[in-house]
Amino acid sequence: MKPGVTLLTIGELSARSGVAPSALRFYEERGLIHSVRTGGNQRRYERSELRRVSFIRIAQQVGVSLERIREALAELPERRTPTKADWTRLSARWRADLDARIALLERLRDTLDGCIGCGCLSLQSCALYNPGDQLAAQGPGPRKLLA
Amino acid sequence: MKPGVTLLTIGELSARSGVAPSALRFYEERGLIHSVRTGGNQRRYERSELRRVSFIRIAQQVGVSLERIREALAELPERRTPTKADWTRLSARWRADLDARIALLERLRDTLDGCIGCGCLSLQSCALYNPGDQLAAQGPGPRKLLA
DNA sequence: CCTTGAGTTCAAGTGCACTTTAACTTGCAC
DNA sequence: GTGCAAGTTAAAGTGCACTTGAACTCAAGG
Numbered sequence: 567m568k569p570g571v572t573l574l575t576i577g578e579l580s581a582r583s584g585v586a587p588s589a590l591r592f593y594e595e596r597g598l599i600h601s602v603r604t605g606g607n608q609r610r611y612e613r614s615e616l617r618r619v620s621f622i623r624i625a626q627q628v629g630v631s632l633e634r635i636r637e638a639l640a641e642l643p644e645r646r647t648p649t650k651a652d653w654t655r656l657s658a659r660w661r662a663d664l665d666a667r668i669a670l671l672e673r674l675r676d677t678l679d680g681c682i683g684c685g686c687l688s689l690q691s692c693a694l695y696n697p698g699d700q701l702a703a704q705g706p707g708p709r710k711l712l713a
Numbered sequence: 714m715k716p717g718v719t720l721l722t723i724g725e726l727s728a729r730s731g732v733a734p735s736a737l738r739f740y741e742e743r744g745l746i747h748s749v750r751t752g753g754n755q756r757r758y759e760r761s762e763l764r765r766v767s768f769i770r771i772a773q774q775v776g777v778s779l780e781r782i783r784e785a786l787a788e789l790p791e792r793r794t795p796t797k798a799d800w801t802r803l804s805a806r807w808r809a810d811l812d813a814r815i816a817l818l819e820r821l822r823d824t825l826d827g828c829i830g831c832g833c834l835s836l837q838s839c840a841l842y843n844p845g846d847q848l849a850a851q852g853p854g855p856r857k858l859l860a
Numbered sequence: 861c862c863t864t865g866a867g868t869t870c871a872a873g874t875g876c877a878c879t880t881t882a883a884c885t886t887g888c889a890c
Numbered sequence: 891g892t893g894c895a896a897g898t899t900a901a902a903g904t905g906c907a908c909t910t911g912a913a914c915t916c917a918a919g920g
Contacts, residue, residue: 577866735879736878751886778876
Protein backbone atom coordinates (compact mmCIF):
# COMPACT_ATOMS: atom_id res chain seq x y z
CA MET A 567 0.00 0.00 0.00
CA LYS A 568 1.44 3.27 -1.11
CA PRO A 569 1.39 5.74 1.73
CA GLY A 570 -0.83 8.78 1.25
CA VAL A 571 -3.27 6.99 -1.04
CA THR A 572 -5.60 5.85 1.72
CA LEU A 573 -9.07 6.00 0.23
CA LEU A 574 -12.14 6.17 2.42
CA THR A 575 -15.16 3.90 2.22
CA ILE A 576 -18.57 5.53 2.29
CA GLY A 577 -18.97 4.41 5.89
CA GLU A 578 -15.70 6.02 6.88
CA LEU A 579 -16.52 9.25 5.08
CA SER A 580 -19.91 9.20 6.75
CA ALA A 581 -18.40 8.68 10.20
CA ARG A 582 -15.80 11.37 9.73
CA SER A 583 -18.17 13.93 8.24
CA GLY A 584 -21.26 13.19 10.27
CA VAL A 585 -23.27 12.91 7.05
CA ALA A 586 -25.38 9.81 6.41
CA PRO A 587 -24.22 7.46 3.64
CA SER A 588 -27.52 7.97 1.86
CA ALA A 589 -26.87 11.70 1.82
CA LEU A 590 -23.37 11.15 0.45
CA ARG A 591 -24.76 9.04 -2.38
CA PHE A 592 -27.33 11.75 -2.98
CA TYR A 593 -24.62 14.42 -3.14
CA GLU A 594 -22.68 12.34 -5.61
CA GLU A 595 -25.77 11.86 -7.76
CA ARG A 596 -26.17 15.61 -7.81
CA GLY A 597 -22.53 16.14 -8.71
CA LEU A 598 -21.39 17.74 -5.48
CA ILE A 599 -18.82 15.12 -4.62
CA HIS A 600 -17.01 12.37 -6.51
CA SER A 601 -15.78 8.86 -5.89
CA VAL A 602 -13.71 6.20 -7.57
CA ARG A 603 -14.96 2.62 -7.67
CA THR A 604 -13.29 -0.60 -6.53
CA GLY A 605 -13.35 -3.73 -8.69
CA GLY A 606 -16.49 -4.74 -6.82
CA ASN A 607 -18.20 -1.43 -7.62
CA GLN A 608 -17.88 0.06 -4.16
CA ARG A 609 -17.22 3.77 -3.70
CA ARG A 610 -13.86 4.96 -2.48
CA TYR A 611 -13.31 8.60 -1.58
CA GLU A 612 -10.15 10.63 -1.71
CA ARG A 613 -9.38 12.65 1.39
CA SER A 614 -10.09 15.85 -0.47
CA GLU A 615 -13.75 14.83 -0.63
CA LEU A 616 -13.92 15.21 3.12
CA ARG A 617 -13.12 18.86 2.61
CA ARG A 618 -15.90 19.14 0.05
CA VAL A 619 -18.42 17.50 2.33
CA SER A 620 -17.52 19.80 5.19
CA PHE A 621 -17.91 22.77 2.89
CA ILE A 622 -21.33 21.53 1.81
CA ARG A 623 -22.53 21.18 5.39
CA ILE A 624 -21.26 24.56 6.46
CA ALA A 625 -22.90 26.26 3.52
CA GLN A 626 -26.14 24.42 4.24
CA GLN A 627 -26.07 25.56 7.85
CA VAL A 628 -26.26 29.12 6.67
CA GLY A 629 -29.07 28.42 4.25
CA VAL A 630 -27.40 27.99 0.87
CA SER A 631 -29.22 25.55 -1.42
CA LEU A 632 -27.52 22.46 -2.78
CA GLU A 633 -27.75 23.87 -6.28
CA ARG A 634 -25.88 27.02 -5.30
CA ILE A 635 -23.31 24.91 -3.49
CA ARG A 636 -22.96 22.70 -6.54
CA GLU A 637 -22.27 25.75 -8.68
CA ALA A 638 -19.64 26.95 -6.27
CA LEU A 639 -17.96 23.56 -6.04
CA ALA A 640 -18.04 23.24 -9.80
CA GLU A 641 -15.52 26.07 -9.94
CA LEU A 642 -13.11 24.11 -7.79
CA PRO A 643 -10.99 21.50 -9.59
CA GLU A 644 -13.15 18.41 -9.93
CA ARG A 645 -10.89 15.89 -8.29
CA ARG A 646 -7.89 17.72 -7.01
CA THR A 647 -7.26 19.57 -3.77
CA PRO A 648 -8.20 23.20 -4.35
CA THR A 649 -5.53 25.86 -4.38
CA LYS A 650 -5.46 29.11 -2.51
CA ALA A 651 -6.71 30.87 -5.61
CA ASP A 652 -9.69 28.53 -5.90
CA TRP A 653 -10.84 29.25 -2.37
CA THR A 654 -10.23 32.95 -2.76
CA ARG A 655 -12.46 33.09 -5.81
CA LEU A 656 -15.22 31.20 -4.05
CA SER A 657 -14.92 33.31 -0.95
CA ALA A 658 -15.19 36.55 -2.87
CA ARG A 659 -18.25 35.31 -4.72
CA TRP A 660 -20.11 34.53 -1.54
CA ARG A 661 -18.99 37.41 0.57
CA ALA A 662 -21.76 39.82 -0.45
CA ASP A 663 -24.37 37.15 0.10
CA LEU A 664 -23.07 36.27 3.53
CA ASP A 665 -22.79 39.91 4.49
CA ALA A 666 -26.41 40.45 3.47
CA ARG A 667 -27.59 37.51 5.53
CA ILE A 668 -25.64 38.67 8.53
CA ALA A 669 -27.09 42.13 8.20
CA LEU A 670 -30.64 40.74 8.05
CA LEU A 671 -30.12 38.66 11.16
CA GLU A 672 -28.60 41.55 13.04
CA ARG A 673 -31.49 43.75 12.03
CA LEU A 674 -33.96 41.18 13.28
CA ARG A 675 -32.13 40.80 16.57
CA ASP A 676 -31.73 44.49 17.18
CA THR A 677 -35.13 45.45 15.87
CA LEU A 678 -37.07 42.87 17.82
CA ASP A 679 -36.19 44.84 20.90
CA GLY A 680 -36.41 48.16 19.12
CA CYS A 681 -39.84 47.48 17.73
CA ILE A 682 -41.20 46.92 21.18
CA GLY A 683 -41.01 50.60 21.85
CA CYS A 684 -41.64 51.92 18.37
CA GLY A 685 -44.91 50.12 17.64
CA CYS A 686 -43.11 48.53 14.75
CA LEU A 687 -43.70 45.35 12.83
CA SER A 688 -46.49 47.13 11.09
CA LEU A 689 -45.64 46.89 7.46
CA GLN A 690 -45.87 50.55 6.64
CA SER A 691 -43.11 51.70 8.90
CA CYS A 692 -40.97 48.72 9.80
CA ALA A 693 -37.47 49.17 8.47
CA LEU A 694 -36.80 45.54 9.22
CA TYR A 695 -39.62 44.10 7.27
CA ASN A 696 -39.66 46.70 4.59
CA PRO A 697 -36.19 47.86 3.62
CA GLY A 698 -37.37 49.54 0.43
CA ASP A 699 -40.12 46.99 -0.23
CA GLN A 700 -37.43 44.68 -1.50
CA LEU A 701 -38.40 41.62 0.43
CA ALA A 702 -42.08 41.79 -0.37
CA ALA A 703 -41.32 42.34 -4.03
CA GLN A 704 -39.43 39.08 -4.16
CA GLY A 705 -42.64 37.18 -3.62
CA PRO A 706 -43.52 34.49 -1.13
CA GLY A 707 -42.03 31.14 -0.45
CA PRO A 708 -38.90 29.84 1.26
CA ARG A 709 -37.65 28.78 -2.15
CA LYS A 710 -36.53 32.27 -2.95
CA LEU A 711 -34.94 33.08 0.36
CA LEU A 712 -31.44 33.36 -0.97
CA ALA A 713 -32.21 34.29 -4.55
CA MET B 714 -69.19 51.85 9.73
CA LYS B 715 -67.49 52.34 13.03
CA PRO B 716 -64.11 53.94 12.52
CA GLY B 717 -61.12 51.80 13.51
CA VAL B 718 -62.89 48.53 12.82
CA THR B 719 -61.81 48.27 9.21
CA LEU B 720 -61.28 44.59 8.59
CA LEU B 721 -59.13 43.35 5.74
CA THR B 722 -60.16 40.79 3.14
CA ILE B 723 -57.69 38.03 2.34
CA GLY B 724 -56.83 39.81 -0.89
CA GLU B 725 -56.08 43.01 0.94
CA LEU B 726 -53.97 41.29 3.55
CA SER B 727 -52.16 39.50 0.77
CA ALA B 728 -51.48 42.74 -1.12
CA ARG B 729 -50.27 44.53 1.99
CA SER B 730 -48.08 41.73 3.26
CA GLY B 731 -46.79 40.37 -0.04
CA VAL B 732 -47.88 36.89 1.00
CA ALA B 733 -50.09 34.84 -1.33
CA PRO B 734 -53.69 34.20 -0.24
CA SER B 735 -53.04 30.48 -0.36
CA ALA B 736 -50.16 30.94 2.07
CA LEU B 737 -52.35 33.00 4.38
CA ARG B 738 -54.98 30.24 4.43
CA PHE B 739 -52.21 27.77 5.10
CA TYR B 740 -50.92 29.86 8.02
CA GLU B 741 -54.40 30.02 9.45
CA GLU B 742 -54.84 26.27 9.12
CA ARG B 743 -51.61 25.87 11.07
CA GLY B 744 -52.75 28.30 13.73
CA LEU B 745 -50.27 31.07 13.01
CA ILE B 746 -52.86 33.70 12.22
CA HIS B 747 -56.58 34.13 12.84
CA SER B 748 -59.59 35.52 11.05
CA VAL B 749 -63.23 36.26 11.68
CA ARG B 750 -65.86 35.23 9.15
CA THR B 751 -68.54 37.24 7.38
CA GLY B 752 -72.11 35.96 7.10
CA GLY B 753 -71.10 34.45 3.77
CA ASN B 754 -68.13 32.60 5.32
CA GLN B 755 -65.43 34.87 3.96
CA ARG B 756 -62.36 35.66 6.02
CA ARG B 757 -61.84 39.09 7.51
CA TYR B 758 -58.61 40.04 9.20
CA GLU B 759 -57.97 42.51 11.96
CA ARG B 760 -55.12 44.90 11.37
CA SER B 761 -53.10 43.20 14.09
CA GLU B 762 -52.87 40.14 11.85
CA LEU B 763 -50.76 42.19 9.47
CA ARG B 764 -48.22 42.47 12.24
CA ARG B 765 -48.29 38.74 12.77
CA VAL B 766 -47.80 38.03 9.10
CA SER B 767 -44.85 40.37 8.89
CA PHE B 768 -43.33 38.70 11.90
CA ILE B 769 -43.78 35.30 10.28
CA ARG B 770 -42.04 36.41 7.11
CA ILE B 771 -39.13 38.00 8.90
CA ALA B 772 -38.57 34.95 11.04
CA GLN B 773 -38.73 32.74 7.96
CA GLN B 774 -36.12 34.86 6.21
CA VAL B 775 -33.67 33.96 8.92
CA GLY B 776 -34.50 30.28 8.78
CA VAL B 777 -36.94 29.70 11.61
CA SER B 778 -39.47 26.94 10.90
CA LEU B 779 -43.20 27.59 10.89
CA GLU B 780 -43.58 25.36 13.91
CA ARG B 781 -41.10 27.39 15.93
CA ILE B 782 -42.81 30.56 14.79
CA ARG B 783 -46.17 29.10 15.76
CA GLU B 784 -44.87 28.39 19.23
CA ALA B 785 -43.58 31.91 19.56
CA LEU B 786 -46.82 33.45 18.33
CA ALA B 787 -48.81 31.22 20.63
CA GLU B 788 -47.34 33.16 23.52
CA LEU B 789 -48.73 36.39 22.15
CA PRO B 790 -52.38 37.13 22.93
CA GLU B 791 -54.42 35.21 20.39
CA ARG B 792 -56.43 38.03 18.93
CA ARG B 793 -55.24 41.19 20.54
CA THR B 794 -52.43 43.55 19.71
CA PRO B 795 -49.39 42.41 21.68
CA THR B 796 -48.07 44.55 24.46
CA LYS B 797 -44.51 45.64 25.07
CA ALA B 798 -44.11 42.80 27.55
CA ASP B 799 -45.27 40.24 24.99
CA TRP B 800 -42.66 41.32 22.46
CA THR B 801 -39.97 41.54 25.10
CA ARG B 802 -40.58 37.96 26.15
CA LEU B 803 -40.45 36.75 22.57
CA SER B 804 -37.34 38.76 21.84
CA ALA B 805 -35.49 37.39 24.84
CA ARG B 806 -36.42 33.84 23.91
CA TRP B 807 -34.97 34.16 20.43
CA ARG B 808 -31.97 36.26 21.20
CA ALA B 809 -29.58 33.37 21.92
CA ASP B 810 -30.69 31.58 18.79
CA LEU B 811 -30.21 34.61 16.61
CA ASP B 812 -26.86 35.36 18.17
CA ALA B 813 -25.74 31.81 17.45
CA ARG B 814 -26.82 32.06 13.83
CA ILE B 815 -25.06 35.36 13.41
CA ALA B 816 -21.90 33.93 14.92
CA LEU B 817 -22.00 30.95 12.56
CA LEU B 818 -22.39 33.19 9.53
CA GLU B 819 -19.59 35.47 10.63
CA ARG B 820 -17.35 32.50 11.22
CA LEU B 821 -18.09 31.21 7.75
CA ARG B 822 -17.42 34.59 6.17
CA ASP B 823 -14.22 35.23 8.07
CA THR B 824 -12.98 31.69 7.92
CA LEU B 825 -13.54 31.18 4.23
CA ASP B 826 -10.72 33.63 3.67
CA GLY B 827 -8.80 32.44 6.68
CA CYS B 828 -8.94 28.79 5.68
CA ILE B 829 -7.32 29.61 2.38
CA GLY B 830 -4.03 30.11 4.14
CA CYS B 831 -4.46 27.60 6.95
CA GLY B 832 -5.25 24.54 4.88
CA CYS B 833 -8.53 24.43 6.72
CA LEU B 834 -11.89 22.90 5.89
CA SER B 835 -10.34 19.61 6.79
CA LEU B 836 -12.55 18.24 9.51
CA GLN B 837 -9.82 17.55 12.00
CA SER B 838 -8.67 21.10 12.41
CA CYS B 839 -11.40 23.40 11.13
CA ALA B 840 -12.76 25.51 13.95
CA LEU B 841 -15.59 26.55 11.68
CA TYR B 842 -16.85 23.13 10.85
CA ASN B 843 -15.97 21.52 14.11
CA PRO B 844 -16.53 23.82 17.06
CA GLY B 845 -16.28 21.04 19.62
CA ASP B 846 -17.82 18.41 17.35
CA GLN B 847 -21.18 19.95 18.13
CA LEU B 848 -22.50 20.22 14.62
CA ALA B 849 -21.58 16.70 13.59
CA ALA B 850 -23.08 15.31 16.77
CA GLN B 851 -26.43 16.84 15.88
CA GLY B 852 -26.73 14.43 12.96
CA PRO B 853 -27.47 15.07 9.32
CA GLY B 854 -30.38 16.68 7.60
CA PRO B 855 -31.60 20.24 7.09
CA ARG B 856 -34.54 19.40 9.34
CA LYS B 857 -32.42 19.76 12.42
CA LEU B 858 -30.55 22.88 11.42
CA LEU B 859 -32.15 25.04 14.04
CA ALA B 860 -32.96 22.38 16.61
C1' DC C 861 -15.41 -21.85 2.68
C1' DC C 862 -18.76 -19.37 4.99
C1' DT C 863 -20.88 -15.98 7.56
C1' DT C 864 -21.80 -11.31 8.38
C1' DG C 865 -21.52 -6.44 8.28
C1' DA C 866 -20.90 -3.03 4.91
C1' DG C 867 -21.88 -1.73 0.38
C1' DT C 868 -24.82 -1.47 -4.22
C1' DT C 869 -29.05 0.19 -7.12
C1' DC C 870 -33.57 1.76 -7.93
C1' DA C 871 -37.97 3.13 -6.55
C1' DA C 872 -40.83 4.88 -3.37
C1' DG C 873 -41.61 7.47 0.86
C1' DT C 874 -41.10 11.70 4.13
C1' DG C 875 -41.37 16.46 5.97
C1' DC C 876 -41.81 21.11 5.11
C1' DA C 877 -43.97 24.97 3.03
C1' DC C 878 -46.70 26.01 0.01
C1' DT C 879 -49.38 26.18 -4.84
C1' DT C 880 -52.70 24.47 -8.04
C1' DT C 881 -57.02 22.68 -9.48
C1' DA C 882 -61.84 21.94 -9.46
C1' DA C 883 -66.17 22.96 -8.23
C1' DC C 884 -68.68 26.08 -6.04
C1' DT C 885 -70.43 30.72 -3.43
C1' DT C 886 -70.21 35.92 -2.18
C1' DG C 887 -70.54 40.55 -2.53
C1' DC C 888 -70.00 44.93 -4.70
C1' DA C 889 -70.76 47.85 -9.14
C1' DC C 890 -73.65 48.98 -12.37
C1' DG D 891 -81.11 41.99 -10.23
C1' DT D 892 -77.36 40.51 -12.64
C1' DG D 893 -72.55 39.92 -13.80
C1' DC D 894 -68.11 38.86 -12.48
C1' DA D 895 -63.98 39.39 -9.72
C1' DA D 896 -62.84 37.70 -5.45
C1' DG D 897 -63.76 34.41 -2.10
C1' DT D 898 -64.59 29.30 -0.30
C1' DT D 899 -63.10 24.11 0.51
C1' DA D 900 -60.80 19.74 -0.15
C1' DA D 901 -57.63 17.23 -2.38
C1' DA D 902 -53.81 16.70 -5.08
C1' DG D 903 -49.41 18.45 -6.79
C1' DT D 904 -44.52 20.66 -6.37
C1' DG D 905 -39.63 21.35 -5.03
C1' DC D 906 -36.05 20.42 -2.03
C1' DA D 907 -33.23 17.41 0.60
C1' DC D 908 -32.99 13.45 1.95
C1' DT D 909 -34.42 8.54 4.05
C1' DT D 910 -36.22 3.98 3.72
C1' DG D 911 -37.00 -0.52 1.73
C1' DA D 912 -36.25 -4.36 -1.12
C1' DA D 913 -33.31 -7.23 -3.22
C1' DC D 914 -29.01 -8.08 -3.96
C1' DT D 915 -23.35 -8.21 -3.88
C1' DC D 916 -18.74 -7.48 -1.68
C1' DA D 917 -14.91 -8.12 1.47
C1' DA D 918 -12.64 -9.52 5.46
C1' DG D 919 -12.31 -12.52 9.82
C1' DG D 920 -12.74 -17.18 11.85
